Amino acid sequence: MEGAVLNNRVLIVGLGSIGKRHLRLARELLPNADIRVLRHQECDSIPEHANGCFSKLEEAIEFAPQLAVIASPASFHVDVAQSLARVGAHLLVEKPLSASLEGVSQLIDICGKQNTVLMTGYNLRFLPSLQRFRDMINQRVLGKVLSVRCEIGQYLPSWRPDTDYRQGVSARRELGGGALLELSHELDYLRWIFGEVKWVKATLSRQSSLEINVEDTAHLILGFASGEEDHQLIASVNLDFIRHDTTRLCTAICTKGSLRWNGLTGVIEQFEAGAKEWYELFRHQHQRDDSYLAEWHHFLDCINAKAAPLISGEDGLKVLQIIDAARQESDAGNQMQITNIQINKR
Numbered sequence: 017m018e019g020a021v022l023n024n025r026v027l028i029v030g031l032g033s034i035g036k037r038h039l040r041l042a043r044e045l046l047p048n049a050d051i052r053v054l055r056h057q058e059c060d061s062i063p064e065h066a067n068g069c070f071s072k073l074e075e076a077i078e079f080a081p082q083l084a085v086i087a088s089p090a091s092f093h094v095d096v097a098q099s100l101a102r103v104g105a106h107l108l109v110e111k112p113l114s115a116s117l118e119g120v121s122q123l124i125d126i127c128g129k130q131n132t133v134l135m136t137g138y139n140l141r142f143l144p145s146l147q148r149f150r151d152m153i154n155q156r157v158l159g160k161v162l163s164v165r166c167e168i169g170q171y172l173p174s175w176r177p178d179t180d181y182r183q184g185v186s187a188r189r190e191l192g193g194g195a196l197l198e199l200s201h202e203l204d205y206l207r208w209i210f211g212e213v214k215w216v217k218a219t220l221s222r223q224s225s226l227e228i229n230v231e232d233t234a235h236l237i238l239g240f241a242s243g244e245e246d247h248q249l250i251a252s253v254n255l256d257f258i259r260h261d262t263t264r265l266c267t268a269i270c271t272k273g274s275l276r277w278n279g280l281t282g283v284i285e286q287f288e289a290g291a292k293e294w295y296e297l298f299r300h301q302h303q304r305d306d307s308y309l310a311e312w313h314h315f316l317d318c319i320n321a322k323a324a325p326l327i328s329g330e331d332g333l334k335v336l337q338i339i340d341a342a343r344q345e346s347d348a349g350n351q352m353q354i355t356n357i358q359i360n361k362r
């Protein structure tokens with residue numbers, strides 16, 4: 017397990033809320049490691065759980081970390097990750113892998129040549145409830161999947177009530193914000209469960225008066241490559257920063273009923289054909305740290321075993337390709353206008 021390899025030098029890049037979480041977990045799992053932090057602000061003091069702090073990438077490179085977690089804003093991920101990959105660091109890059117496709121393939125190539133682990137931080141895959149949902153889909157407990165409905169939404173100012181949402185990553189285009197990038201977990205797990213996405217249709221918009229310069233709402237239709245006979249699986253995906261009833265649901269409509277995963281409660285329910293109500297099949301209420309701890313254990317195991325991670329750099333790239341296609345589709349604005357037909361009333 018974690019002690020099999022000398023992970024003596026650890027670097028955490030970024031000290032926002034997710035960076036602090038990774039720093040705390042790194043100290044818990046690697047109590048004797050030399051853990052340093054790289055942040056864009058000057059280091060006036062050493063953060064709790066860390067042994068030191070850098071404000072320049074050159075200093076972090078000189079430290080020669082054996083593993084690094086990239087938890088800075090997405091628009092800065094690739095440049096820092098490439099530099100660390102070149103000195104042989106194993107990388108866990110928080111989702112999304114980047115804010116654009118630029119430089120991502122090169123990062124994957126560098127890690128491949130260095131024979132180092134590159135893992136994308138889509139930690140929802142480590143939730144027991146989502147894993148069970150995937151198993152049930154694959155086992156066809158309610159028959160063949162005909163269609164998928166996926167939605168996630170939460171009012172952006174309520175995400176971190178103690179901070180100004182207008183200054184956060186989610187609200188700012190230059191930092192890789194917006195509903196599509198910030199809520200891309202859904203795109204990753206849909207690929208993981210239902211297969212590769214072949215095409216996308218999308219509308220991205222600002223529906224609210226939130227003081228942000230990114231989309232607060234994304235409506236996507238995904239067509240999957242997997243299918244049987246003349247049936248292509250289609251999913252509708254709704255992502256937003258505006259709803260007050262915080263929601264994370266995925267519903268698979270199948271030949272023998274519907275199967276629904278609730279990502280907030282960890283509950284899987286089924287509605288069988290002919291039934292009158294939903295029936296609970298599985299429940300696992302996770303705590304905030306659970307999926308991140310499982311992610312860390314997996315990351316360390318992959319380093320020790322020199323094995324490919326569950327969520328690879330290629331997986332992160334494929335999510336970005338879906339996002340890029342969705343942006344292009346939305347920007348094209350192909351819409352069929354409805355022609356009003358005059359009806360003569362008698």
